[in-house]
Amino acid sequence: MASSSEGPDPLVHLGPTLRLAAHRFGTPVAVTDLATLESEAVALRAAFPEPWLRAFSLKANDVTGIVRRIAGLGFDANVVSRGEWAVARRAGLPNERITLEGVGKSDADLRAAVRSAAVGDPIRWIAIESLDEAAALVSLSRGLPTGRTLDVLLRLNPEVSPETHHGLAVGAATSKFGMTATELSEAVGIIGDARGLVPRGIHLHVGSQLGAVDAWRDAVRRSVALLALISGTRARFDTLDVGGGFPVFGRGQPAPDAARFASELWDQLETIPIERRPARLAIEPGRALVARAGLIVGRVLHVRQRDGARQVIVDTGMTELIRPALYDAWHEISPLTSLGRPATLADAADWEPARVEGPICESTDHLGEHRLPPLRRGDLVVIRDAGAYGASLGSTYNGRPRPPQLLAHRDGRLEVLRPRGRVAALG
Numbered sequence: 001m002a003s004s005s006e007g008p009d010p011l012v013h014l015g016p017t018l019r020l021a022a023h024r025f026g027t028p029v030a031v032t033d034l035a036t037l038e039s040e041a042v043a044l045r046a047a048f049p050e051p052w053l054r055a056f057s058l059k060a061n062d063v064t065g066i067v068r069r070i071a072g073l074g075f076d077a078n079v080v081s082r083g084e085w086a087v088a089r090r091a092g093l094p095n096e097r098i099t100l101e102g103v104g105k106s107d108a109d110l111r112a113a114v115r116s117a118a119v120g121d122p123i124r125w126i127a128i129e130s131l132d133e134a135a136a137l138v139s140l141s142r143g144l145p146t147g148r149t150l151d152v153l154l155r156l157n158p159e160v161s162p163e164t165h166h167g168l169a170v171g172a173a174t175s176k177f178g179m180t181a182t183e184l185s186e187a188v189g190i191i192g193d194a195r196g197l198v199p200r201g202i203h204l205h206v207g208s209q210l211g212a213v214d215a216w217r218d219a220v221r222r223s224v225a226l227l228a229l230i231s232g233t234r235a236r237f238d239t240l241d242v243g244g245g246f247p248v249f250g251r252g253q254p255a256p257d258a259a260r261f262a263s264e265l266w267d268q269l270e271t272i273p274i275e276r277r278p279a280r281l282a283i284e285p286g287r288a289l290v291a292r293a294g295l296i297v298g299r300v301l302h303v304r305q306r307d308g309a310r311q312v313i314v315d316t317g318m319t320e321l322i323r324p325a326l327y328d329a330w331h332e333i334s335p336l337t338s339l340g341r342p343a344t345l346a347d348a349a350d351w352e353p354a355r356v357e358g359p360i361c362e363s364t365d366h367l368g369e370h371r372l373p374p375l376r377r378g379d380l381v382v383i384r385d386a387g388a389y390g391a392s393l394g395s396t397y398n399g400r401p402r403p404p405q406l407l408a409h410r411d412g413r414l415e416v417l418r419p420r421g422r423v424a425a426l427g
Contacts, residue, residue: 027299028316028403037293041073047258053282058084060286060388065417067091078284101127117150125151127203134187144196153203158219171206201239210245217264228276241282248291287388294387300379310354317358317365321390325364336380338373
């Protein structure tokens with residue numbers, strides 16, 4: 001099944017709230033729509049119901065208030081550093097609901113995971129990336145008290161060709177992420193011989209914005225087969241974490257939904273004897289939970305003609321949402337006002353193309369071509385599907401404080417989750 005995210009346009013009811021946000025808090029301003037966030041959580045829970053372990057990937061959005069809301073919607077936390085771990089704890093998640101992964105874990109990150117086990121409050125598991133990391137973790141775990149254990153997953157590089165942008169294809173053979181099947185099997189032995197460390201299964205992530213399920217299916221098949229092989233000699237090797245990667249494309253653009261990915265997994269499991277199937281299954285959605293719910297409101301600075309085309313420069317760009325500059329990602333931009341008055345979506349057929357540019361002193365701060373109504377300095381526009389990798393990847397480049405992060409409640413109330421950064425704090 002493919003989904004196209006058609007349905008009622010959220011701007012029909014959010015327009016007044018977004019204009020109010022710009023008036024009260026200035027621009028740029030980031031707004032998360034609670035109704036959309038809850039809807040996406042319901043869809044993912046339906047695709048991956050209990051007993052699936054569902055952990056939100058904080059790299060997608062590290063705003064504490066958002067993480068807290070997501071935790072309340074039935075999701076744990078997946079983190080890649082002590083910093084994200086601290087955010088998850090501030091959001092109210094206990095260690096037993098937190099998993100630690102990431103290709104760049106430092107000794108301090110590994111030591112913190114071991115320490116959590118040493119004091120009797122271990123994280124759910126840590127996923128390691130290489131033989132070097134396995135050896136480092138073993139060295140740091142030698143002081144674990146008797147009876148205290150830390151579960152360990154091992155990340156497999158499935159060596160597939162994900163249907164996505166090359167920069168998002170983390171499951172490709174040339175990727176820096178994960179281990180080959182041979183390396184993983186060796187790492188299981190290294191971990192399994194260490195005091196207090198328990199190899200529990202395989203961690204997998206194929207890529208982000210997957211446009212098809214083929215590579216994901218192949219990766220899952222290889223993971224399930226390898227897990228079944230290793231579990232024959234290690235009784236507690238029983239967990240498969242398939243990561244995330246569920247796509248969020250533009251409205252109307254077909255894409256496989258989360259339920260389609262889930263169905264592919266069950267087909268693969270049926271090929272394995274019941275006694276060799278993983279007892280625990282986990283996912284780590286990030287973008288799929290928060291992207292649709294997030295919007296960034298910006299203000300028009302310039303409107304002019306360049307080579308016969310209309311050019312619109314806004315006060316919002318790569319410091320608030322770097323994905324267009326980083327991956328040439330396309331985010332739909334819609335008007336909130338036109339010539340100082342609320343924009344009417346019913347008039348969209350009469351709008352004309354415009355090249356939208358950000359305010360940063362970089363030519364790559366380009367937001368694509370969009371159909372927009374007549375605009376002038378001071379008009380408001382909104383960047384859609386910006387809830388993922390906006391707040392977490394944002395920067396203060398060009399001396400721009402981070403925008404405020406707001407939560408829009410169903411009644412139109414705006415809750416400040418993170419205030420605007422201060423100029424005095426720059427530098």
